Amino acid sequence: MTAQRLHPRVRVVWVLRAVLAAAILAAPVAGAHYLGYAPRWAPVVAGAVLLALGVVHALLRYRRWSYEIREDALYLDRGVITQVRTTVPLVRIQHVDSRRGPVERGVGLASCVVYTAGSRGADVRIPGLTPDGASDLREELKRLAIRADGEDAV
Amino acid sequence: MKLAPQSIPYRALQKAAGVAVVLFFVVNDGGWGFPVAAGAGLAALLVAGAYEVAYYRRFEYELTENTLDIRSGVISRREREIPYRRIQNVDVSRSVIQRAIGVAAVDLETAGGSSTEGSIRFVTPAEATRLQREVQRRKSADSAAGGSDASGESTGPVEEDLFAISPRELALVGALSFDGRLIGLLAFAGSGSIPVVSGYLPDVSALALSAVAVAAAGALFLVSWAIGAAVSFSNYYGFRLSRAGDELRYERGLFRRYSGSIPTEKVQTLTVSDNPAKRALGYATLSIETAGYAPGQGGEYGSEAAVPIARVGRVYDLAREVESFGEPSFRRPPRRIRWRYAFRYALLLAVLVGVAFAVDWYLAAGIPWYASAALLLAVPPAAHLKWKHRGYWLGEDHLVTRNGFWSRSVRVVPYYRIQTVIDSRSVFQRRWDVATVVADTAGTSSLTGSDAAAVDFDVEEVEELQSTLGDRLQEALRDRRSGGSFEWLEGGRETGAEGAEDDVEDAGDAAGSLDGDAGREVPDEEAVRPDFSASNRDYSEPAERVDTGEYAVDRFPSDADVANRPDGEEGSTDAVDGGDGHDDADGGDAAKEGDGDPDDSGETGVDDDPAR
Numbered sequence: 001m002t003a004q005r006l007h008p009r010v011r012v013v014w015v016l017r018a019v020l021a022a023a024i025l026a027a028p029v030a031g032a033h034y035l036g037y038a039p040r041w042a043p044v045v046a047g048a049v050l051l052a053l054g055v056v057h058a059l060l061r062y063r064r065w066s067y068e069i070r071e072d073a074l075y076l077d078r079g080v081i082t083q084v085r086t087t088v089p090l091v092r093i094q095h096v097d098s099r100r101g102p103v104e105r106g107v108g109l110a111s112c113v114v115y116t117a118g119s120r121g122a123d124v125r126i127p128g129l130t131p132d133g134a135s136d137l138r139e140e141l142k143r144l145a146i147r148a149d150g151e152d153a154v
Numbered sequence: 155m156k157l158a159p160q161s162i163p164y165r166a167l168q169k170a171a172g173v174a175v176v177l178f179f180v181v182n183d184g185g186w187g188f189p190v191a192a193g194a195g196l197a198a199l200l201v202a203g204a205y206e207v208a209y210y211r212r213f214e215y216e217l218t219e220n221t222l223d224i225r226s227g228v229i230s231r232r233e234r235e236i237p238y239r240r241i242q243n244v245d246v247s248r249s250v251i252q253r254a255i256g257v258a259a260v261d262l263e264t265a266g267g268s269s270t271e272g273s274i275r276f277v278t279p280a281e282a283t284r285l286q287r288e289v290q291r292r293k294s295a296d297s298a299a300g301g302s303d304a305s306g307e308s309t310g311p312v313e314e315d316l317f318a319i320s321p322r323e324l325a326l327v328g329a330l331s332f333d334g335r336l337i338g339l340l341a342f343a344g345s346g347s348i349p350v351v352s353g354y355l356p357d358v359s360a361l362a363l364s365a366v367a368v369a370a371a372g373a374l375f376l377v378s379w380a381i382g383a384a385v386s387f388s389n390y391y392g393f394r395l396s397r398a399g400d401e402l403r404y405e406r407g408l409f410r411r412y413s414g415s416i417p418t419e420k421v422q423t424l425t426v427s428d429n430p431a432k433r434a435l436g437y438a439t440l441s442i443e444t445a446g447y448a449p450g451q452g453g454e455y456g457s458e459a460a461v462p463i464a465r466v467g468r469v470y471d472l473a474r475e476v477e478s479f480g481e482p483s484f485r486r487p488p489r490r491i492r493w494r495y496a497f498r499y500a501l502l503l504a505v506l507v508g509v510a511f512a513v514d515w516y517l518a519a520g521i522p523w524y525a526s527a528a529l530l531l532a533v534p535p536a537a538h539l540k541w542k543h544r545g546y547w548l549g550e551d552h553l554v555t556r557n558g559f560w561s562r563s564v565r566v567v568p569y570y571r572i573q574t575v576i577d578s579r580s581v582f583q584r585r586w587d588v589a590t591v592v593a594d595t596a597g598t599s600s601l602t603g604s605d606a607a608a609v610d611f612d613v614e615e616v617e618e619l620q621s622t623l624g625d626r627l628q629e630a631l632r633d634r635r636s637g638g639s640f641e642w643l644e645g646g647r648e649t650g651a652e653g654a655e656d657d658v659e660d661a662g663d664a665a666g667s668l669d670g671d672a673g674r675e676v677p678d679e680e681a682v683r684p685d686f687s688a689s690n691r692d693y694s695e696p697a698e699r700v701d702t703g704e705y706a707v708d709r710f711p712s713d714a715d716v717a718n719r720p721d722g723e724e725g726s727t728d729a730v731d732g733g734d735g736h737d738d739a740d741g742g743d744a745a746k747e748g749d750g751d752p753d754d755s756g757e758t759g760v761d762d763d764p765a766r
Contacts, residue, residue: 007694072628081581082580082581083584084577086575086577087574087577087620087624089627089628091627092572092574112693116573116574116594117445117596118594118595119594119605124574129693130693130695133693133695140691
């Protein structure tokens with residue numbers, strides 16, 4: 001299997017998240033303005049800058065994200081500021097979830113979460129899948145994990 | 155089996171003593187008089203006692219053939235079965251009071267869950283020891299695939315001492331266990347008394363005041379040091395580590411006695427740590443991690459089985475007893491990376507100087523703020539030392555990493571224990587063209603971010619390391635499978651080494667030949683092998699729809715009764731998904747058939763089964 005990309009619509013989810021984050025972070029500045037500590041333009045500028053950063057981050061994140069199921073492991077490549085490449089050997093998969101958050105349901109996407117017994121990469125989330133794709137990926141990973149047969153996973 | 159009867163009053167007192175006393179004082183202060191207050195306290199105790207009697211009556215544990223069953227619960231009842239093979243550690247602890255009344259607490263840890271999975275409170279010490287031994291015996295009997303291990307019937311394997319702490323080492327543990335957090339705590343507690351004290355000495359010179367401050371700081375330091383020493387002294391008093399068969403046993407503690415067992419096959423990581431003081435004296439600390447302990451459960455002493463202090467050579471010998479990892483020769487990061495550290499420290503220093511300047515400017519106090527710039531001299535050596543103490547080594551079966559100068563830790567991770575391999579590159583690392591590889595295991599202390607990591611190596615080297623680790627893990631898994639019994643076939647029948655290897659290769663073959671039509675055919679020599687190759691499907695695209703009418707159909711049922719599956723159905727699924735269903739189904743058969751004898755497997759097929 002070649003490296004897979006996420007569904008383009010996942011950008012919508014991430015941009016919405018960036019908007020929310022920008023709003024939350026700009027709120028204290030707005031509060032400062034309300035109390036008279038900051039000029040009128042401060043919250044607007046803060047919000048705009050945060051939003052721009054968030055949106056750029058979301059877009060770059062989409063460009064960067066890819067995953068791949070190879071013969072014995074699941075490979076993920078992601079991260080904008082810190083690039084992370086994770087190898088999850090199929091033997092180590094404990095269980096697999098497919099899940100859909102409210103925003104994801106809104107744009108008709110789903111994600112798949114792979115759990116291992118590890119402590120740091122214990123759960124790996126693959127976002128931006130179609131609902132069918134997510135459940136198929138779950139089934140596929142399940143099948144592959146059963147084949148890989150982690151007799152003694154811990 | 156039941157708990158020890160004397161655990162009833164003990165548990166009741168333990169739970170209700172506080173409540174009873176509080177109730178007593180509240181009611182007494184409320185003007186109700188002594189008798190009512192005493193009655194209230196007594197009532198609380200009685201309620202607790204009744205509850206504990208019920209608890210005692212309900213609580214039952216039993217060692218069955220394959221599992222330890224615990225039935226418990228007064229209000230909500232729970233039955234729990236813990237397979238012996240999944241038990242990671244068995245710990246027994248006895249506080250002073252528990253020792254006096256002759257009970258012990260037994261904790262069984264598995265890798266799952268967030269708290270102790272099997273907690274038996276309380277049994278008699280003899281019963282606790284028996285449980286500990288019995289679990290081990292049954293576990294090893296279990297993994298020996300039903301082999302009747304008559305030798306260890308009741309006595310168990312011979313215990314062989316590995317390490318016993320000497321008084322000198324115990325003194326060193328105390329002396330070297332300085333806990334910085336205690337200072338903060340004591341300073342916080344002590345700061346409350348400053349206004350009180352200053353009230354008594356209104357007219358003293360600044361000199362005297364600062365002398366007092368220095369003295370107080372010194373005293374604080376000494377007290378926290380003494381407390382730290384006392385705590386670790388009582389913790390590690392009488393520490394003893396021994397080996398019994400495939401299990402490590404430890405014992406320690408002055409007031410509260412701990413003893414426990416760790417199966418060596420469950421060891422996830424070994425960590426040898428030291429600091430400059432220990433290095434100078436030639437000592438080090440060893441800790442053994444399993445996946446059993448929930449985060450934070452081991453307390454600040456981390457995993458329970460740690461050799462608190464021993465000569466470096468001794469520590470490595472002990473570590474090799476558990477995991478024979480050979481003599482590591484570390485590869486260091488590229489030399490240029492020292493510049494990165496130098497820049498980092500210089501930046502930090504610049505910030506420090508800036509802060510000092512700002513304070514000086516704000517207070518107009520004439521502090522020599524530029525003095526801290528003298529630390530610049532320390533930057534190059536610091537950078538060098540940081541670089542010097544980093545490294546990794548790929549042993550035959552283990553990855554060994556080393557990090558840190560002030561508290562240096564050498565981590566030994568068997569390839570077999572690797573869970574995920576993570577390669578990360580921060581913005582700053584990318585500037586220097588380096589990256590970090592983390593080999594994550596199921597240990598616990600890794601939660602604090604101290605995984606086995608090879609930090610700041612060349613990108614190419616890191617990529618190679620990552621794929622090497624993946625390969626070695628697969629190799630190790632293969633070795634394990636062919637070496638031991640083949641246990642995913644029910645009952646763990648023995649397959650020869652070739653059988654297991656064939657299996658792996660065949661899966662690969664099937665993957666390779668799937669593209670052509672050959673994948674559809676039954677291989678002539680072997681039973682039909684499942685097709686486990688990854689499909690080329692793009693999961694971000696909608697799936698091809700299969701019209702199943704009103705019903706949701708699992709196209710790859712893992713538990714289907716495949717032998718009775720009608721041929722027609724097989725054909726129809728194949729048409730849709732390109733053969734996955736068919737081969738998967740047959741794979742189920744091959745496993746179910748479970749012959750596993752390499753000689754016979756040549757002519758096996760579904761139909762052969764009844765003949766045997």
